[in-house]
Amino acid sequence: MSTVPPSPIVVRPRSAALAHTAAGDARARPTAPAWPVAAVQALLDLPFPDLLLRAQQVHREHFDPNAIQLSTLLSIKTGGCSEDCAYCSQSSHHGADLKASKLLEVEEVVEAARAAKQAGAGRFCMGAAWRSPQERHFAALTQMVREVKALGLETCMTLGMLEPAQAQALKDAGLDYYNHNLDTDPEYYGRIITTRVYQDRLDTLRNVRDAGIKVCCGGILGMGESRRHRAGLIAQLANLDPYPESVPINQLVPIEGTPLANTPPLDPIEFIRTIAVARITMPRAMVRLSAGREQMGDAAQALAFLAGANSIFYGDRLLTTGNAQTQHDRDLLERLGMHAEDVSPQA
Ligand code: SF4
Numbered sequence: 001m002s003t004v005p006p007s008p009i010v011v012r013p014r015s016a017a018l019a020h021t022a023a024g025d026a027r028a029r030p031t032a033p034a035w036p037v038a039a040v041q042a043l044l045d046l047p048f049p050d051l052l053l054r055a056q057q058v059h060r061e062h063f064d065p066n067a068i069q070l071s072t073l074l075s076i077k078t079g080g081c082s083e084d085c086a087y088c089s090q091s092s093h094h095g096a097d098l099k100a101s102k103l104l105e106v107e108e109v110v111e112a113a114r115a116a117k118q119a120g121a122g123r124f125c126m127g128a129a130w131r132s133p134q135e136r137h138f139a140a141l142t143q144m145v146r147e148v149k150a151l152g153l154e155t156c157m158t159l160g161m162l163e164p165a166q167a168q169a170l171k172d173a174g175l176d177y178y179n180h181n182l183d184t185d186p187e188y189y190g191r192i193i194t195t196r197v198y199q200d201r202l203d204t205l206r207n208v209r210d211a212g213i214k215v216c217c218g219g220i221l222g223m224g225e226s227r228r229h230r231a232g233l234i235a236q237l238a239n240l241d242p243y244p245e246s247v248p249i250n251q252l253v254p255i256e257g258t259p260l261a262n263t264p265p266l267d268p269i270e271f272i273r274t275i276a277v278a279r280i281t282m283p284r285a286m287v288r289l290s291a292g293r294e295q296m297g298d299a300a301q302a303l304a305f306l307a308g309a310n311s312i313f314y315g316d317r318l319l320t321t322g323n324a325q326t327q328h329d330r331d332l333l334e335r336l337g338m339h340a341e342d343v344s345p346q347a
Helices: 037-044 048-062 106-118 135-150 164-173 186-192 198-210 227-239 268-281 298-306 326-335
Strands: 018-020 028-030 067-077 123-128 154-158 177-179 214-216 219-221 246-251 286-289 311-313
Touching: 037 048, 037 227, 037 268, 048 268, 048 298, 067 106, 067 286, 106 123, 106 135, 123 135, 123 177, 135 154, 135 164, 164 198, 177 246, 186 227, 198 214, 214 246, 219 227, 219 268, 227 268, 246 268, 268 286, 268 298, 298 326
Parallel strands: 067 123, 067 311, 123 154, 154 177, 177 214, 219 246, 246 286, 286 311
Antiparallel strands: 018 028
């Protein structure tokens, strides 16, 4: 029997973390998750046209379906990371050909942000290859946030794991979003990363949320995981309470020298399916096409927009992997009759 919620789409209420028993028992106990893995997998299993139609219906309820948000990502500190993420060229555990660099100067970052704004970006994301930031970096990091924000851009950072006080310092500087991806399903996680556990990721997400910073959190597809694992990742994201405001969905870009260098490519239809399910289960989130966009081709990107993706990373580089060319992006949006703009959820 199908476990897919019936059409038309009814957005499931967010489950309260705790509920009281009908008998008035004051002791609280957890409720069922808003999206059980089986329900997410049932969506992934739908016939492709049915799935895309449902995703479009949800998308149109909350967003201008023809608008795409442009974000620019700058690597503010590259390489030499002590974590061992199997997909990442920046890990010091792997043999990828990448030159490590120190934290950029504030002026360099602000100059890049100014250029991104002139090129049409609405959000500027700053990424550092760290397990977690050091206290000595915070003066520069918070200054970057203040100065980029003063340009009229939304700010986002990804710096690794954060303690509550670190999250609060970034919030006090005006940080809008913090990116911290769950990467994959909890059951598959140990195949990809061994230097931290899933709960570490969840703890940082909680610290970010508690500080009042919006959450950007997604994952990577095509790392050899099964459809069931993809359902598990989406369920984890959709069951965060509240779910992330931004959900980047990456496609693995296999990099020479990393353990995943020879991973067979994911079927593009499977990638689009996952985008559609992210849209259905997280109706008001910005679903962002991230790494791997360059490899997808224009037709697959168009399908991803149809499936509910409404944000892209825009600019010539995506941390250390290539990103689709800026002009090509503009041409593609024009060919599709779409436009770049702030696509925050409609009230
Ligand atoms: S993904 Fe981030 S945490 Fe993992 S190795 Fe790369 S830079 Fe480090």
